[in-house]
Amino acid sequence: MFRQKDYQYFELAQKKVDEYIIQSGDQLTVQLFTRDGFKLIDAVSGSAGIQATQTQLTGLQYLVDAEGFVNLPILGEMFVKGFTESQLETILSDKYASLYVDPYIVVTVINRRVFFFRGSTSSIITLNQAPTTILEVIAKSGGIPENFKAYNIKVIRGDLKNPQVTIIDLSTLEGLRKSDLIVQSNDIIYLDFRYNVPNAILSPLVPYISLLTTVSTLIVLITTLAK
Numbered sequence: 644m645f646r647q648k649d650y651q652y653f654e655l656a657q658k659k660v661d662e663y664i665i666q667s668g669d670q671l672t673v674q675l676f677t678r679d680g681f682k683l684i685d686a687v688s689g690s691a692g693i694q695a696t697q698t699q700l701t702g703l704q705y706l707v708d709a710e711g712f713v714n715l716p717i718l719g720e721m722f723v724k725g726f727t728e729s730q731l732e733t734i735l736s737d738k739y740a741s742l743y744v745d746p747y748i749v750v751t752v753i754n755r756r757v758f759f760f761r762g763s764t765s766s767i768i769t770l771n772q773a774p775t776t777i778l779e780v781i782a783k784s785g786g787i788p789e790n791f792k793a794y795n796i797k798v799i800r801g802d803l804k805n806p807q808v809t810i811i812d813l814s815t816l817e818g819l820r821k822s823d824l825i826v827q828s829n830d831i832i833y834l835d836f837r838y839n840v841p842n843a844i845l846s847p848l849v850p851y852i853s854l855l856t857t858v859s860t861l862i863v864l865i866t867t868l869a870k
Contacts, residue, residue, distance in 0.1 A: 677744065
């Protein structure tokens, strides 16, 4: 999957994403408040008749399905894929305004993460609530080891059957200009191993060189003692 192929490449200059965009597979929490900060309802409870004095959260979460829909209390199914959290908050506030006095909504995506591959090892990096750049993700992972390619960092996005890929080069100042790429949940970041040619050639020969050195030393020692 990580070998260079005829992938689609997405251009960083097309659109700078300032906020996280909700995707399929995201898990959301939704809370409803009045403008003075007093909570009217817990929107995740699913009950239209809940008392205005209720302040306890139920802890329920809402999964955005493969088509981009989420099933919310009272409102039912809504298409949310492609919206930012703040955009969805505005939309939901307008919809709930017909039922509650001057409400405002807090929407949070709670399962934002990327998959980080470094050679044969892998890890899952949790993203910040604020937009997270590729540089921050790499820093969270422990940085780029010396024997990996800082000039060929792949960011793989979308359907793995037809992924979109961009290459980040952190070895040059020009490449650092792309390091403000905002990663999206479920992105795959791959660091490729940088082969050291001299070491690759010499490494298999080390046992033989060691044996030859030992034998040579032994021969010299025996010859010296014989004299």
